[in-house]
Amino acid sequence: MRCRKNYRDLTPVERDRLVNALHHVKATGIVDQYAAEHETHFNHGIHVSSHFLPWHRNFIRRFEDELRTYHPAVTIPYWNSVADTSPSDPLWDNTFLGQFDSAWGLGRALGSDTLPTQGQMNSALAHGTYDAFWPDLETNVHNPPHRWVEGEMGQADSPHDPVFYLHHCWIDLLWAQWQLRNPAAPFVTSGAGLGLNDPMMGVTTTPADVLDHRSINIYHYPPGFQQDVPAVTLDTPVVNFIEVPTGETRMVAAVFSLDACEPIHLTVLHGPTVTSGPPGTVFGVFVSPVVADPHLDSKGRVWFIYTGTTAGDVAAGTVTIGCDETGQQFVIALTANTIARPTTALVMVLDQSNSMNFDSGLGAGVTRAEVLKFSAPTAVVVLEDENAMAVCTFDQDAHPGIGMTAAAGVGKLTINGAIQSYAPNPNGWTSIGEGLVFARDILNPVTGYDVKALVVLTDGQENHGPNTRRYISDVTDLIASLNGRVFAIGLGRAEVLNPATLQALCNGNSGYMLMTGDLTPDAGYRLAKYYQQIFAGVTNNEIVRDPEGFVGPGIEVRIPFWLAETDITAKAILLTPVPWVIRYQLETPDGNIIDPGVAGAHPMLAFEVGEQVALYRVGLPVPLGAISAHSGRWYARLTVDDRYFKKYLSSLDNHSGLYATTAAHGMRYNFNVHAYSNLRMRATLSQTSNEPGATMTIRAVLTEYGVPVASRAACLVELTRPDNTQAMVAMSEVQPGVFESVTLAALPGIYRFSIFAEGKTLRASPFTREQTLTGAVWRGGDRPSPTSRDDPTWTTDRLCRLVGCLLANRAVMELLKKHGVDPNELRRCFAAYCQHTSPAEPARAAALTLEGRLRPIVRDETILRAVMDAIEPGLE
Structure with a gap:
């Protein structure tokens, strides 16, 4: 009004x-x-x-x-x-x-x-x-x-x-x-x-x-005038708490339409009273009385609270609300039902093509496969017992790893064992479509889980060599029919990954794709963080804090993080090369210390340590003596054990670069806090094109108990551009609890967006949330995605079969040797060319690339020209 x-x-x-x-x-x-x-x-x-x-x-x-x-x-x-x-x-x-x-x-x-x-x-x-x-x-x-x-x-x-x-x-x-x-x-x-x-x-x-x-x-009449009588109308005679997961708290409002110029006072007069339901059922009132100001909102709201009890429970109640100004009384019914906490079945789909044997950029002799074996298990450890995971791999074909395995008991050990047994195929190509279908067939018959998800890792674009295999574009309908979520991690640069089709598949199935860009020692934990973020998201966990750094001898690092009354459980995760070198404790807002000994003896705490990860699980609120620790500023406290640090340094004698960094700075770490919470942030990225010049829009939605966090939070984006320049960009609150920021992607490459939200809960407790998203543009990014019916690699495949035949001929090899050409080097050159030629690369460009690869090997220009003249017709 x-x-x-x-x-x-x-x-x-x-x-x-x-x-x-x-x-x-x-x-x-x-x-x-x-x-x-x-x-x-x-x-x-x-x-x-x-x-x-x-x-x-x-x-x-x-x-x-x-x-x-x-x-x-x-x-x-x-x-x-x-x-x-x-x-x-x-x-x-x-x-x-x-x-x-x-x-x-x-x-x-x-x-x-x-x-x-x-x-x-x-x-x-x-x-x-x-x-x-x-x-x-x-x-x-x-x-x-x-x-x-x-x-x-x-x-x-x-x-x-x-x-x-x-x-x-x-x-x-x-x-x-x-x-x-x-x-x-x-x-x-x-x-x-x-x-x-x-x-x-x-x-x-x-x-x-x-x-x-x-x-x-x-x-709003002047003083002395007769005033319009306020009119208050109840819009919600029934307040419904629909499908509240066990342990979660929801807030739902009784809503009133206000026809008034002055504030209206709404007061709970009786109740809320539980009229039916199991023992322990409680309907709470968030605050009463409520002052509803029609100048700010034409609706008045009295908020009620219900916490899910046991799955299958149904409850009912009643409450009476009065309006002080009109004398009206409104009797409102309350209903609620509790469901099981949502569970997730995931399949990890791992690229085992030959390129996973290549150097990762993280250090001398560290392959991409070894990076995968480090990063994936550190995310598996965050899974709750009620979730499950399967593992499969793909090259030109898909291969089984382990079937759907519950995380409870020894499940996580079994899953990590499957990841550790992963090995690339030296002759493997990259048929992502085949891997997706195989994973879909694992998930399709699975029952008893609320969410199904695929998480794909690949370091290259689709290429099938002499094989006829399905592209991603051939299988999108099959994947969509799963009604699951699809995520992907691209290991490498956008122009190498050519991620358009996989990115579109993720976006179309309630997921997203993250890309690492060039891996460097400074980005050593990026892949692990990507996995952790995806696993947290599909299991309904929020990322509260995500810093990284170094901790050296004689120094204590205290990392603050905020937990709020909205948080139900928390996980504090430390990633570091050797967890036993670091003494890792938590400090509660009241100053109590949680260490592995305290956690091991407490029913609401747990401490786990594994290869390169240490983890505290905390049920909230957690009673510690006479105090229950919950909302407020917590700290992770990290110190180095000097004796173990020296042992670790001595193990790095053959890794001079890592030794120098560790000796100078100490132990590298990444610290993550995840919360299963009633306060949630969901961030998405959309872009107008995959070509340079595209517009990228970041959107973040914050809700508390299912209600928008309106005018109580601020969001920022830390943008890292392809040239590694950075900028902090404020996000505008375009709707209640909805924040947006727009960026022009002028440079080709990967854009990394770290979204940070901070604000106050309804009870004025500070909170933070974080999430990372990536987008990419590259020249040729909007070219149509290939399918098996219009495979653009057929000319390259013919060439590779021709060259393979020639290199297997002894007479040809002897002839090349006479002219100073090393046959083994030539074989390696052709193997690299045939493995990595882009499916979307024009044939003439492919020829130029091949000539560039051959020139350092065949130094005689006449012989090089003769070789190119012989094979170029196969590229037409």
Whole structure:
């Protein structure tokens, strides 16, 4: 409901909003349009007739609707010309309506006539019939302010001056006041065609349509006036807590529509009372009484709380809420049902093509396969017991690893054993589509899990060599039919991965793709963090904190992180090359210390340590003596055990680079805090294209107990561009709890977005949330994705088969040796070329690439030219 008030009562924000809205409708021609309409009908019954008041009521309502296209909260205030009679009143300041005089050429001459008096206004309001009221009001209260302002305001096109609307808002208020004082007085026509049900000039609206001003707006009347009685209507006779997972808390509001200008007080009078349900069922009230301010929101909300008990439980209750201002009492029913905490079945789909044997960039002799064997198990450890995982691999074909295995018991050891047995195929190609279908066939028959998900890792784009295999584009419908979520991690640069099709598959199945870019020693934990984030997301966990750094001898690192009352459980995860070198403790907000010994003896704590990971599991709140630790600032405390640190250093004698870094800085670590929580952030990335010049949009949605976190949080994005330059970008709250930021991707390569949210819960506890997303653009990124029906690699495949045949011929090899060509080097060159030629690469470009590869081996230009002449026809 719109509430119109005295212009003096506008806040600076409301005043500036109105001014900007007026400039907006002027720029769009609306002001001139309305002024022309008024001028056209000036002598056609909109004045000096019984339609005078209803026509102008409808007119200013329509103009107000135009203003609200600029901002939905704009309302027209009123100018009380009986009280505000000076040209120096704030109404005429340059910050308000004074600015429009010269800007719009209004020609005002303030004080050109006498304004109406209190006595004239009271005389008009004293009339008991409409036919006596409106002529007095028009002549003695309405007309003088037009002449007092003068200029445009004194002409037939007076709506050119914005003060016209504030003046007529006052005239409409006086009519509404007269109606309140004379509720039984009928509308009296002044002549033919000017009756209650006759359309008014220029519109189809009749006086009957606008007779009740409350159907349009209500007024904040001046002191001494009779006030509109507040009206409060219950919108939700039943408050439903639908499918609340065990242990989770939900908030649902009883909602009331407010028809008032003053704040309304809503108070819980009785209850909430549980009328049915298992022992332990509780319906709580978040806060009572509630002050609902209609200036801020046309709805009043009283929030109720329910925490899920045991799966299958159903409960009901009742509560009575009263409105202090109206005396109304509302009896509201409460219903709830509890479901099992959602569980997840995942399949890890691992690329075992030959390129996984290549150097990773993390250090001398560290292959990509070894990076995978480090990163994946550190994510498996975060799985809760109720989840399950399978592992499979693919080269040109798909291969089984282990079937769906529950994480409970020895399950995680079994899963990690399967990952550790992973080995690339030296002759393997990259048929991602085949791996996806195989994983889909694992998941399809699985039952008893709420979420199904695929997590694909690959270090290259699709290539099948001499094999006929399915591309991703061939299997998208099959994967979509699974009704699961698809995630992918790309190990390498965008132009090498060519991730468009896989990225689209993820986005179309409620997932996303993360890309590492060039792996360097500084990015050593990036792949592990990607896995952890994906696993956290599909198991409904939130990332609270995600810093990394070094801890050296003689130094204690204290890493702060916030937990809130919204958090149900937490996991504090330390990644480091050798966990036993670091003493790892947690400190609660009250200063209590949790170490492995305390965790091992406490029923709500657990400590786990494995290869390169140490982990605390914390049930919240956790009682420690007389204190229960829950919301507040926690710390992870890290120190180095000198004796074990020296042993670790001595083990690095053959790794000079890693030894130097560790000796100088200490142990590298990454620290993650995950929370199973009622406060959630979901971030997504969309982009207009895969070519440089695309626009990338980051969107983050924050909810608490399923309700948007409105005006209580801020979001930032740390953007890392392909050239490693960085920027911190603020995200705008475009809707309650919804934040967005837009970036132009001008450079080719991978863009990494680290989204940080911080704010206050409904109970004013600080919280943080983090998530990482990546996008990429590259030249040729929008080329159509290949399928098995239009495989663009067939010419390269023919060439590779031809060359393979030649290199197997002994006579050819002997001939090459005579001319100084090393056959083994030549074989390696062709193997690399045939493995990694892009499916989307034009044939001539492929030939040039091949020539570049051969030149260092075949140094004789004549022989090189003869070789190229022999094989180039196969590239046409």
